[in-house]
Amino acid sequence: MDLAAEELQYLSIGGILRESTTIPKFSPRTFYLITLTLIFPLSFAILAHSLFTQPILNQLDASPPSADQSQTNHQWTLLFVYQFIYIIFLFAFSLLSTAAVVFTVASLYTSKPVSFSSTMSAIPLVLKRLFITFLWVSLCMLVYNSVFLMFLVILIVAIDLQSVILAVFSMVVIFILFLGVHVYMTAWWHLASVVSVLEPVYGIAAMRKSYELLKGRTHMACSMVFMYLALCGFIAGVFGGVVVRGGDEFGLFARIVVGGFLVGVLVIVNLVGLLVQSVFYYVCKSFHHQAIDKSALHDHLGGYLGDYVPLKSSVQMENFDI
Numbered sequence: 001m002d003l004a005a006e007e008l009q010y011l012s013i014g015g016i017l018r019e020s021t022t023i024p025k026f027s028p029r030t031f032y033l034i035t036l037t038l039i040f041p042l043s044f045a046i047l048a049h050s051l052f053t054q055p056i057l058n059q060l061d062a063s064p065p066s067a068d069q070s071q072t073n074h075q076w077t078l079l080f081v082y083q084f085i086y087i088i089f090l091f092a093f094s095l096l097s098t099a100a101v102v103f104t105v106a107s108l109y110t111s112k113p114v115s116f117s118s119t120m121s122a123i124p125l126v127l128k129r130l131f132i133t134f135l136w137v138s139l140c141m142l143v144y145n146s147v148f149l150m151f152l153v154i155l156i157v158a159i160d161l162q163s164v165i166l167a168v169f170s171m172v173v174i175f176i177l178f179l180g181v182h183v184y185m186t187a188w189w190h191l192a193s194v195v196s197v198l199e200p201v202y203g204i205a206a207m208r209k210s211y212e213l214l215k216g217r218t219h220m221a222c223s224m225v226f227m228y229l230a231l232c233g234f235i236a237g238v239f240g241g242v243v244v245r246g247g248d249e250f251g252l253f254a255r256i257v258v259g260g261f262l263v264g265v266l267v268i269v270n271l272v273g274l275l276v277q278s279v280f281y282y283v284c285k286s287f288h289h290q291a292i293d294k295s296a297l298h299d300h301l302g303g304y305l306g307d308y309v310p311l312k313s314s315v316q317m318e319n320f321d322i
Contacts, residue, residue: 008279009286013224016283020275026108033116034100035271042093043266046232047239047259049086053079054244095134099126101274102197103301109282110298122304129202130193136204137189144185148177183229187221188214194281198297213284221280228273235266 011019024031056079063072100119103126107114155170192210196202201209214221242250243259250258285292 006286008283011279011283013220016224016276016279017272020272020279023105023108023275023279024271027104027114030104030114030116030119031271034097034104034119035267038093038097038100039270039274040263040267042090042097043270044263045086045089045093047236047243047263047266049082050240050244052082053086054240056082091134095127095130096123097270097274098193098277099123099130099197101271102126102194102278103304105275105278106198106297106301109292110294110301112298112301122301125304126197129196129206132203133192133196133206134189136207137185137192140185140207144177144181148174148182151177179226183222183225184218186229187218187225190225190277191221191281191284194278198281198300200300213281213288216287217280217284224276224280228269231269232266235262235269238262 056075060072060075060079063075100123103122104114104119106112107118151170151173155167155174158166158170188207188210191213192206195206195209195213199206199209239259239262243255243262246255282292
């Protein structure tokens with residue numbers, strides 16, 4: 001990042017995007033390999049998994065009530081197996097991509113030598129911290145999803161009972177839960193992931209630190225997360241309409257070209273998203289006047305590579321006035 005630490009707090013969303021997109025030029029080979037080995041498989045899986053599950057869903061939807069029950073059970077089993085493999089793959093490569101990008105950006109920020117091999121060497125220890133934080137986030141998401149599902153059921157019941165007031169109330173709550181709670185929790189999780197890598201805290205402690213850092217920058221964080229989710233949703237929608245379900249309207253060659261293009265676009269979106277996630281952490285630290293001691297952060301990152309030097313004090317990385 002070209003800006004001084006005290007200037008980061010003044011960055012707008014456009015400024016954060018500009019800063020983020022300039023980072024790969026400082027170590028193009030490292031980011032190229034990270035993109036090729038981690039972000040590309042993640043992006044491809046996000047879009048391509050429907051190529052396997054959609055045909056099964058179509059068969060289940062077209063099955064008459066008198067269909068062979070054993071065949072139906074086999075299709076359901078196959079669908080659950082595909083979904084389970086997809087979720088595990090998505091979870092693993094999402095954490096791996098986050099760990100790799102956050103560690104590499106921090107190494108560049110502290111002028112630490114950067115290479116793809118050093119990033120990969122650091123990932124096992126980084127991954128453990130990210131996994132524990134992810135488990136705590138999952139518990140919060142479980143509560144959120146339970147409430148969301150409850151109001152979804154209420155909406156269905158209200159429509160069935162033709163209760164306009166109850167239906168409108170449920171729709172408003174569902175809308176607020178998605179645009180407010182879901183987007184905020186996603187921003188909270190992403191920032192907590194960065195904290196887990198760059199500070200000597202993880203799990204519930206990283207979530208508390210992330211919550212504090214988001215204060216005063218919540219609107220900016222939620223706006224960026226909403227834009228990211230909207231872009232991903234649009235890309236997935238076009239992919240589903242053209243590549244997955246467009247066999248009757250589009251030829252095989254056109255579907256392959258469109259599919260390849262959309263995967264490439266999603267790769268760029270995910271890479272930029274991870275870079276923005278990293279830069280936003282430094283923006284929040286600057287906004288709260290918590291200076292980052294680069295030498296302490298340099299030593300902290302070295303701990304992932306086996307050359308850890310203990311932090312000089314418990315406040316080495318925060319509560320410094322800029």
